[in-house]
Amino acid sequence: MSGLWFSVPPPDSGRGTSRRLRRGAALTLxxxxxxxxxxxxxxxxxxxxxxxxxxxxxxxxxxxxAHLDGSGGDAKNTGPGSGxxxxxxxxxxxxxxxxxxxxxxxxxxGDRWSSSYTAREYEGLRRTLDGEYVxxxxxxxxxxxxxxxxxxxxxxxxxGSPADKAGIRAGDRLRSIDGEDVTGRPVTEVVSLLRGSGxxxxxxxxxxxxxRSSFAPSDSSATAPAAPAAASVARHASAPAASxxxxxxxxxxxxxxxLSRDGERWTETLRRTRLxxxxxxxxxxxxxxxRIQVSSFTKDSGExxxxxxEDEVPRGSGILLDLRGNSGGxxxxxxxxxxxxxxxxxxxxxxxxxxxxxxYAERGGDADRPLVVLVDGGTMSAAELLTGALQDRGRAVVVxxxxxxxxxxxxxxxxxxxxxAEMTVGHYTTPSGREVEGAGITPDLxxxxxxxxxxxxxxxxxxxxxxxxx
Numbered sequence: 001m002s003g004l005w006f007s008v009p010p011p012d013s014g015r016g017t018s019r020r021l022r023r024g025a026a027l028t029l030x031x032x033x034x035x036x037x038x039x040x041x042x043x044x045x046x047x048x049x050x051x052x053x054x055x056x057x058x059x060x061x062x063x064x065x066a067h068l069d070g071s072g073g074d075a076k077n078t079g080p081g082s083g084x085x086x087x088x089x090x091x092x093x094x095x096x097x098x099x100x101x102x103x104x105x106x107x108x109x110g111d112r113w114s115s116s117y118t119a120r121e122y123e124g125l126r127r128t129l130d131g132e133y134v135x136x137x138x139x140x141x142x143x144x145x146x147x148x149x150x151x152x153x154x155x156x157x158x159x160g161s162p163a164d165k166a167g168i169r170a171g172d173r174l175r176s177i178d179g180e181d182v183t184g185r186p187v188t189e190v191v192s193l194l195r196g197s198g199x200x201x202x203x204x205x206x207x208x209x210x211x212r213s214s215f216a217p218s219d220s221s222a223t224a225p226a227a228p229a230a231a232s233v234a235r236h237a238s239a240p241a242a243s244x245x246x247x248x249x250x251x252x253x254x255x256x257x258x259l260s261r262d263g264e265r266w267t268e269t270l271r272r273t274r275l276x277x278x279x280x281x282x283x284x285x286x287x288x289x290x291r292i293q294v295s296s297f298t299k300d301s302g303e304x305x306x307x308x309x310e311d312e313v314p315r316g317s318g319i320l321l322d323l324r325g326n327s328g329g330x331x332x333x334x335x336x337x338x339x340x341x342x343x344x345x346x347x348x349x350x351x352x353x354x355x356x357x358x359x360y361a362e363r364g365g366d367a368d369r370p371l372v373v374l375v376d377g378g379t380m381s382a383a384e385l386l387t388g389a390l391q392d393r394g395r396a397v398v399v400x401x402x403x404x405x406x407x408x409x410x411x412x413x414x415x416x417x418x419x420x421a422e423m424t425v426g427h428y429t430t431p432s433g434r435e436v437e438g439a440g441i442t443p444d445l446x447x448x449x450x451x452x453x454x455x456x457x458x459x460x461x462x463x464x465x466x467x468x469x470x
Contacts, residue, residue, distance in 0.1 A: 102419035111424045113408050119418040129330060131277050131298040134251050136270040137161020139295070140174055140190065141325065143451060149184035154259075155325075155452075158277070162270045168259065175265070176258030194255055279329075280304040282312045285320065288467055289460050293322040294337065297329030297382050302336025309340045309366055318370030318463040320456075321390075324400065328381025335359050338389050341396070343367040347389040350409050351426030361389075370466035371396040374459045375443060380404040387441045388430030397466065398443040399459040407436030 102116030117125065127133070137158035142150045152174040157163050176182060177193040256269045279301040281293045290313045292305060313319060321341075328334075338347045344363035349356055373387050373396045384403045390396040407429070412422045427437050445462060447455045 099417070099419040101415040101417045102421035105415075105421040105423065109423060113406075113410060113422075113424050115410075115422045117420045117422070119420070122412075122420045129298055131279065131300075132274065133277060134272050134274050135161075136163045136255065136272055137275055138163040138168060139325070141452060142190075152182050152185075152190055158275060161275060162273055163268075166268045166270060168268065169261070171261070173260045174257060175260055176267075178256050194257075280308060282308045284314075284317075285456075285460060288317050289320060289463055290314065290317045291320045291322055291456075294326055294383070296326055297331075297333035297337070299330065299333070301329070302333035302339070305337040306340040306365075309369075313369070318372070318467050320372050320374060320459050320463055321396070322374045322456075323379045323383045323387060324374055324376040324452075324455075325378040326380070326383035327378065327404075328383050328406070331359070331382050331385065334382035334386045335361065338386050339365050341365050341367065341369075341371055341390060342393060345393065346431045348385050348428045348430060350428035352409060352411070353425055359385075367395065370463055372459045372463045372466070373398045374455060375400040375403050375441065376455070377401055377404055377440075379441070381406045384436050384441050385428060385430075388434060388436060391441065391444070392431040392434070397445065397462050398441065399445045399447060399462055400443050400455055401446060401448050402442050403436075403440040405436060405438050405440035407438075 099116055099118040099121075106114045106116040138154050138161070139156040140152050141155035142152050154163075154168060154170055154172040154174060156170055157168055174182060174190070177190065180193055182190045182193065251272055251274045253272050254269055255272065256267055258265065258267050260266075277295070277298070279294060279296050279298045281295070283291050283293075285291050292308050292313075294301060294305060309319065319341075335347050339362040342361040342365045344361055344365075347359045347361050349358045351357075371390065373390055375383075375387055375398060379387060379400075380403065384406065387398060387403060391398045407427050408424050409426045409428055410422045411425050412420050414420050427435060429435050430441075445458065447458050
C-alpha cells in the first residue's frame with residue numbers, strides 16, 4: 001500500500017502563494033496544538049517515514065500520477081537577501097535543484113493540498129511525525145476579543161522549554177511577533193510568523209536563552225491574507241505556535257514575541273531549541289469526568305490514547321475527548337485511537353485512484369463508557385476522520401463548532417532528484433458516507449463564539465447527562 005497523507009493547507013494556499021512558502025508552511029503545519037505550528041500534514045504510518053528515509057537513496061522510487069487535480073501556486077519567494085532562500089534562510093543552491101521535479105508536478109497539478117519537498121525538508125517532516133520539533137514550547141489559541149477583533153492567547157507552555165524558562169504562562173496574551181501585530185490575524189498566519197527562519201540546525205547551538213525588554217508597540221501596517229474559508233467557522237479555533245520542523249527553522253534561531261498580562265506589556269526574545277512533544281494529555285475535570293486531550297496524531301499517539309482509557313480513567317468516569325486544535329497527523333494513529341472507543345467496525349472509507357478502501361478499528365475497545373468529543377474549527381484532517389467515525393457509529397456526542405473540512409487523501413512519492421511530491425489521489429468519507437472535504441463535521445451540540453472554558457463546561461454537562469442515562 002502506498003503512503004497516504006491527509007493534509008491541511010498552509011496559510012493562503014491559493015495560486016499566488018510561493019511554492020517555497022507553501023512547502024515550508026506545510027512542514028510547519030504538521031502540528032496544531034502540539035506546541036507546534038498550525039494546520040497539518042499527516043501520513044499513512046510507517047510507510048511515509050520509510051519514504052522519508054528514501055530521500056538518501058535507501059529506498060526505491062514510488063510512481064506519481066501527474067494528472068491529478070488540484071490547485072497550487074507557482075510564484076517564487078525569494079525571501080530576505082540577494083537571492084532565493086531555503087527554509088533555513090540560506091541560499092537554495094544545489095538543494096533547490098533537488099526539488100525542481102516535485103515543484104513542477106505540484107505546479108502542474110494546481111491542487112491546493114499538494115506540496116513538494118526537498119530531501120532535507122522531508123526528513124524534517126518525518127521528525128515532526130515522530131514527535132520531534134524545533135520550537136520555543138508554546139501553543140496558542142485564538143479567542144474573541146473585547147472589541148471584536150480575535151485575540152491570540154498562550155494556551156499551553158511545555159515544561160522546561162524556552163518559553164517556560166522565560167516565565168511565559170498559559171493565559172498570557174500574544175500581541176506581536178518580531179514586531180508584527182497579530183491581533184485579528186488568522187491563527188495560521190500567526191503560526192507562520194512564529195516559525196520564521198534561522199541558522200542551519202546542524203551548526204546552531206541547541207541551547208535556549210531569553211531576554212526581556214520594555215514593550216514597544218508594533219508599527220507594522222501589513223495586512224493578513226484571508227484565512228481558509230473552512231477555518232473561519234470557529235470563533236476560537238486553536239493552533240500551535242512557536243515550533244517548527246527541524247529541517248525548516250533550526251535550533252538556535254530566535255523569535256521575539258510581544259506579550260501582556262494583567263495590564264503589563266513586555267517582549268521576550270526566545271531561542272528555538274529541539275523539543276519532544278507529548279501529543280496526549282490526561283487530566284481530571286472533577287467527579288465523573290476525565291479529559292483526554294490529543295493535540296496531534298504523531299507516532300504512538302493512538303496507543304497513548306488506548307493506554308489512557310485503560311489505565312488513567314477511573315472506574316465510573318466518563319471521557320471528554322478534546323480534539324480542539326488537532327490538525328491531524330498519521331492516519332494509522334487516528335484509527336488506533338478510534339480502536340480505544342470502538343469494538344471493531346468501520347472507521348472510514350477513502351478513494352485511491354478510483355478504488356474504494358476501508359479502515360477498520362480493532363476489536364476490544366471500551367464501547368460503553370460515556371464519551372463526548374470536543375471540536376472546533378482547528379480540528380482537521382485525521383482528527384475529523386476520528387470525530388466522524390465516533391459520531392456516525394453513535395459512540396459519542398460531538399460538542400463545539402464545525403470542524404475545518406479537510407477530507408482529501410495525498411500520496412507522497414520520491415522522484416529521481418531526491419525530492420518528494422505529495423499529490424491528492426482521492427477523498428475519505430465517514431462510516432455513514434458523509435464527505436468531510438469542504439463541509440467539516442457539524443457537532444451534535446454547537447457552541448459558537450464562546451470561550452474555551454464555556455465550551456468545556458457545556459461538554460461536561462453533556463457528559464454528565466450521558467452518565468445519568470447509562
